[in-house]
Amino acid sequence: MSSIIRVASRVNSSRVVTTCCRRALYSTENKARYYTKKHEWVAINGDIGTVGISSYAQDALGEVVFVQLPDVGRELTTGEECGALESVKAASEVYTPVSGTVTEKNDTAESTPSLINKSCYEDGWLFRLKLSSPEELKHLMDQAAYEKYLEESH
Amino acid sequence: MSVSSSHLFTRSSSSIFDVSHMLQTNVYGKDCISWFESICPVDLKGMAEGTSSLTIFLNKNGGIIDDLIVTKVKDDQLYIVSNAGRIDVDKQHMQETSEAFKKNGKDLSIDFFSITQRALIAVQGPKAASVLQPLTNISLKDLMFMTSTVGQVAGVDCRVTRCGYTGEDGVEISIPADKANMVTEALLQSSDVKLAGLGARDSLRLEAGLCLYGNDIDESVTPVEANLTWLIAKRRRGEANFPGADIIMRQIKEGVSKRRIGIRIEKGAPARKDAILKDKEGRDVGKISSGCPSPSLGGNVAMGYVAEQLKKPGTELLVNIRGKDVPCSVSKMPFIPSRYYVKK
Numbered sequence: 001m002s003s004i005i006r007v008a009s010r011v012n013s014s015r016v017v018t019t020c021c022r023r024a025l026y027s028t029e030n031k032a033r034y035y036t037k038k039h040e041w042v043a044i045n046g047d048i049g050t051v052g053i054s055s056y057a058q059d060a061l062g063e064v065v066f067v068q069l070p071d072v073g074r075e076l077t078t079g080e081e082c083g084a085l086e087s088v089k090a091a092s093e094v095y096t097p098v099s100g101t102v103t104e105k106n107d108t109a110e111s112t113p114s115l116i117n118k119s120c121y122e123d124g125w126l127f128r129l130k131l132s133s134p135e136e137l138k139h140l141m142d143q144a145a146y147e148k149y150l151e152e153s154h
Numbered sequence: 155m156s157v158s159s160s161h162l163f164t165r166s167s168s169s170i171f172d173v174s175h176m177l178q179t180n181v182y183g184k185d186c187i188s189w190f191e192s193i194c195p196v197d198l199k200g201m202a203e204g205t206s207s208l209t210i211f212l213n214k215n216g217g218i219i220d221d222l223i224v225t226k227v228k229d230d231q232l233y234i235v236s237n238a239g240r241i242d243v244d245k246q247h248m249q250e251t252s253e254a255f256k257k258n259g260k261d262l263s264i265d266f267f268s269i270t271q272r273a274l275i276a277v278q279g280p281k282a283a284s285v286l287q288p289l290t291n292i293s294l295k296d297l298m299f300m301t302s303t304v305g306q307v308a309g310v311d312c313r314v315t316r317c318g319y320t321g322e323d324g325v326e327i328s329i330p331a332d333k334a335n336m337v338t339e340a341l342l343q344s345s346d347v348k349l350a351g352l353g354a355r356d357s358l359r360l361e362a363g364l365c366l367y368g369n370d371i372d373e374s375v376t377p378v379e380a381n382l383t384w385l386i387a388k389r390r391r392g393e394a395n396f397p398g399a400d401i402i403m404r405q406i407k408e409g410v411s412k413r414r415i416g417i418r419i420e421k422g423a424p425a426r427k428d429a430i431l432k433d434k435e436g437r438d439v440g441k442i443s444s445g446c447p448s449p450s451l452g453g454n455v456a457m458g459y460v461a462e463q464l465k466k467p468g469t470e471l472l473v474n475i476r477g478k479d480v481p482c483s484v485s486k487m488p489f490i491p492s493r494y495y496v497k498k
């Protein structure tokens with residue numbers, strides 16, 4: 001698992017150089033990710049959180065073929081079901097790791113769902129939200145804790 | 155390989171599926187046909203030796219206990235392949251009914267294969283026969299859809315049946331378990347065949363309009379409701395002596411209130427099991443029994459049950475997916491044309 005994550009971030013660091021300013025502004029590159037037990041991650045930039053699913057989750061789900069994301073402006077509460085990822089064999093609901101108001105959703109991932117398999121920590125992010133209760137982050141797992149959780153529970 | 159690329163490879167070339175988890179059963183004895191006809195609505199007497207048929211175990215209410223393939227090996231020998239998820243139920247059903255039969259002095263014995271004795275692989279796709287032919291002494295051009303024979307595959311004595319569950323041409327090969335790896339490896343020497351998993355098998359069978367037991371059919375539905383009336387053989391309708399015959403014959407004559415249909419969702423999320431179907435006025439009219447994205451067609455395919463008056467292909471409906479009503483329409487099945495090896 002850790003090796004997949006390392007490979008993913010190495011690939012992404014070379015991409016960041018060529019991306020546009022907005023992507024660079026919100027890029028989660030070098031930002032710490034916090035994880036839920038349901039395998040969503042959130043990375044924080046100021047008061048904006050970027051949400052995605054972990055490499056473990058995208059691998060377990062298989063090739064994502066349909067993405068449904070929360071609309072901009074929707075207010076979400078931690079743990080609320082707010083979207084879904086569908087593979088040929090299964091549907092997986094997306095739960096927000098933190099509370100806040102949706103500011104952006106990843107239209108590119110909606111139109112090209114395979115991005116979530118190819119780049120779950122960068123181009124395949126799902127949505128961004130303005131955190132309403134940043135203190136919730138302390139209930140999430142950091143990278144090391146999440147990797148330990150994967151080892152122990154899977 | 156992803157599920158959808160494996161699915162598409164099966165449709166364009168061929169794939170091997172390990173379906174050894176299914177229950178293989180041999181039945182022997184001069185009364186095996188009359189016993190089997192006492193629990194299924196199939197016309198085994200009218201079938202030639204070496205032919206196979208899809209049929210169903212029925213309960214006394216006409217509900218479907220399982221669907222299965224029966225091969226009439228000889229007048230006194232049957233070979234049955236039934237579902238993995240129903241192994242315990244099927245074994246008990248066959249044992250109980252055969253014990254009752256034997257008490258009346260009938261000649262019958264049942265031999266369930268365990269997975270450690272016998273493997274089963276399905277080779278499916280337009281290139282299945284050309285992949286298999288160089289490895290077998292069976293003449294595949296003479297082995298028509300739903301016929302079965304024994305012969306050697308890669309030097310191993312196997313039973314080969316021209317059938318499958320993908321809508322494609324293909325065979326199922328029953329192999330002594332300790333030789334299954336060797337036979338499979340021999341087949342995989344061809345670049346026209348790859349291993350595939352049960353994810354692809356599910357999307358393939360759905361596109362082919364074939365039922366998944368436990369989803370699309372179960373003990374609560376009859377073959378008439380399940381749009382499987384064709385499984386009630388003509389001779390058996392006349393005799394009306396299979397389990398649940400009174401109910402089933404009445405349904406054939408008078409109709410039913412719900413029917414299994416195909417559903418096509420051109421775009422959006424796939425509908426999964428238990429999603430509610432609504433008419434255009436928003437009234438509940440049925441539900442989905444299984445569904446998935448369609449790798450061959452794009453969009454999504456599904457099966458479900460709707461009120462009888464809405465079963466006509468082209469009927470526009472809505473399906474509720476995570477709170478949203480998504481447009482869909484009743485579709486003919488199979489969703490894509492079947493390509494079985496039948497006489498033209």
